[in-house]
Amino acid sequence: MSSLHLQTYTQRALRQKNPAAKLLLETIDRKQSNLAVSVDVASPKDFLAIIDAVGPFVCLIKATLLLRRLFSTHIDIIEDFTPALLEDLQALSTKHDFVIFEDRKFADIGNTVALQYSSGVHKIASWAHLTNAHCVPGPSVITGLSSVGLPLGRGLLLLAEMSTKGSLASGSYTEAAVQMAREHRDFVVGFIAQRRMDGVGTGPNETLEEEDFLILTPGVGLDVKGDAMGQQYRTPREVVLESGCDVIIVGRGIYGQDPSLVDSIAAQAIRYKEAGWAAYLARTQIGSL
Amino acid sequence: MSSLHLQTYTQRALRQKNPAAKLLLETIDRKQSNLAVSVDVASPKDFLAIIDAVGPFVCLIKATLLLRRLFSTHIDIIEDFTPALLEDLQALSTKHDFVIFEDRKFADIGNTVALQYSSGVHKIASWAHLTNAHCVPGPSVITGLSSVGLPLGRGLLLLAEMSTKGSLASGSYTEAAVQMAREHRDFVVGFIAQRRMDGVGTGPNETLEEEDFLILTPGVGLDVKGDAMGQQYRTPREVVLESGCDVIIVGRGIYGQDPSLVDSIAAQAIRYKEAGWAAYLARTQIGSL
Secondary structure (H helix, E strand, C coil): CCCHHHCCHHHHHHHCCCHHHHHHHHHHHHHCCCEEEECCCCCHHHHHHHHHHHHHHCCEEECCCHHHHHCCCCHHHHHHHHHHHHHHHHHHHHHHCCEEEEEEEECCCHHHHHHHHHCCCCCHHHHCCEEEEECCCCCHHHHHHHHHHHHHCCEEEEECCCCECCCCCCCHHHHHHHHHHHCCCCCEEEEECCCCCCCCCCCCCCCCCCCCCEEEECCECCCCCECCCCEECECHHHHHHHCCCCEEEECHHHHCCCCCCHHHHHHHHHHHHHHHHHHHHHHHHHHHC | CCCHHHCCHHHHHHHCCCHHHHHHHHHHHHHCCCEEEECCCCCHHHHHHHHHHHHHHCCEEECCCHHHHHCCCCHHHHHHHHHHHHHHHHHHHHHHCCEEEEEEEECCCHHHHHHHHHCCCCCHHHHCCEEEEECCCCCHHHHHHHHHHHHHCCEEEEECCCCECCCCCCCHHHHHHHHHHHCCCCCEEEEECCCCCCCCCCCCCCCCCCCCCEEEECCECCCCCECCCCEECECHHHHHHHCCCCEEEECHHHHCCCCCCHHHHHHHHHHHHHHHHHHHHHHHHHHHC
């Protein structure tokens, strides 16, 4: 494993060329938080309430299902709410100083994803600093998205692995995904994964320039190990210290079942933020030995 | 390769248990057409005009980008058009007797895809006979979709391969995708692929019940071999006769650049329909030797 991730977020921000990657590392450093919250709730009101509650403690909000949720009930909701919701989300991003990641999981050919990213009433590229894509269609999914996002200073995360049971994103798939990322380093800033990807997919005699892909890691929990739908959970310490990941993504572990309990939601966010930061400090201590 | 696909569509329809698979095979037989048209145009008016023009000659319409196109310009279009467009599409499906396939490419974990499939103003499961999914998240993508679609008599196609250059859906990925399909045979009716998948992913000494997955094949063209975005094209004869696929999917090769030229669009549809059917007849002749 390369040792770049043992440096501080500050040091690593200096070397990043992609604006979205730099912004994320600077935000983590400024807020002393490598916590991202994935907000997946049924009502726009709850969506915003949770983000406002966790906002001070996170570096990033993952808007997992924003597109679906915007159109969740009936046509009036769209008309009344959509543009306002996107504006409110951006206002909260400014107020609380966090990066927005739209978990779109693009997975189609170049032409199609370019239109999906730029067009429609959502115009994801216009408000999401980061989005993500599956590599299964091949490199055209990256070049298609890059043609839209790169001029706007956006960044792309690739799904090199998934934390669900029986996922096919492993082995040679993961290696090929990392090779694709390496060939589009200006736009691909990192991975949604469970471990670092530095050097993955390179031959034994191949020398690489030092690479510092950001690793954002879902499936993080302090209290449970798995659920009935095949999701597996690991602790912040396992993820950040042992596996060298950079951002922990937590969902219901923070906001539970009742979005109105903003005090307890904030308390959980602080708990995860502290666990994630302690793991990071332990990691940089290793780096400074 | 198993020989089931050398039988007639009629014979194969009798053995299918999934209602959507049975409907598709019966429709192919009734209309003597294994042609599907993928309609990807900017305006709802053009979308419906093209479908009305090609409708008499197709077994299936692939609504590639329906979700995006519905929201393509501004909010008024949604309000005025969305419910009407879905109703019009269904009316054309009845008028011209074709199956609707929403090319959604689901690619998330079980909980998420179940909600994406059932919810929102689109309610894909309520109007699309068939939809499709990437296998990369593992089996939960199938069980999540099946929980919604199976009670409605819907069917799922898996993306076991993709026709773009550098696609990761090959080798062990394809084998795992077929194994997943086999384990969910009630809901998974076939594949989006370039060849038959019978027996793929089985060990040398493993005996399988005869399986008859439907193969729907994009990237079909009579006039061109490839485009700048990495799409590769094969002829109906190559696809149906040589590779044993069941449905040819054609897009711009049929409706070109000007959606108002309905007569020439219909003429192209007839041309592809005849080429696809001739290839099928040649195949069943082999089967009856």
